[in-house]
Amino acid sequence: MEYSKLAYYAALFANDLKHIHIHAAGESMEDIRTEADTLFYKAMRDYEDFSKLAIMYNDRQILEVRQP
DSSP states (O other): OOHHHHHHHHHHHHHHHHHHHHHOOSTTHHHHHHHHHHHHHHHHHHHHHHHHHHHHTTOGGGGGOOOO
16 A cells, blocks of 8 residues: 555544544543544644655655645
């Protein structure tokens, strides 16, 4: 799999986690928000790492990847 695709999937996952953080409700709202926020930052770190690897290995598709 190309690094650009991994970066793309990490960005999608981070975006989903941000939506979970924003729309969390109910008794466990704070727990859900905390966990979603933690995972969001891990996903963004993965996004940055995979993007750097794609650039380093001249992965042409990296130009299509956008940060959420």
